[in-house]
Amino acid sequence: MWYLYGFVLLAGVANAVQAGQNGALSKGLAESLTAGLVVAAGTATCILVVGLLSGKLTWPTAAQALAMPWWAWFGGILGGCIILAQFIVARQIGAAPFLGLLVTSGVVTSIVLDHFGWVGFDRHAASLWRILGGLLMVAGVALVAAF
Incomplete structure (x- = not known):
């Protein structure tokens, strides 16, 4: 796998x-x-x-x-x-901010979709670690876009 x-x-x-x-x-x-x-x-x-x-x-x-x-x-x-x-x-x-925003928004949205089991996904709770990971991605994209 x-x-x-x-x-x-x-x-x-x-x-x-x-x-x-x-x-x-x-x-x-x-x-x-x-x-x-x-x-x-x-x-x-x-x-x-x-x-x-x-x-x-x-x-x-x-x-x-x-x-x-x-x-x-x-x-x-x-x-x-x-x-x-x-x-x-x-x-x-630019490529880096574009892909960073695309991927990060996808991950953050996926955390919500998983948490509620929307659009056919199995439920996976939005744990503290998942939320922290999403926030770190947002911070990373902010850094890539700013510099």
Whole structure:
């Protein structure tokens, strides 16, 4: 299971690199929304190829689709908002503050989601150590953004 943590670490590196790539694409094209469509097409192609090669790509049945919570269908919209933030903000504030804010806000939000068991997560209490870790991340991002 240790390899899963390695995969996440690589995804974090990719997230930092992607912000720069998306910023350059947005700057080089006439409209940043066009760049967003290019990125979305690349994302869809990657998932399609991996899904077809692994044999794990299937469409949901009607029963599965109806049993799904309504909010579960909107993750792609949130992903699009992240990409738009990369286009609009990352170049202007820099990679370190952008990724620091992105990751830290994600961790702080995750502590709340875990604590209450929202959006499908199992409950994990917001212990003093988790809260302290979130606060330390906020302080770290403040230092990165200030200097």
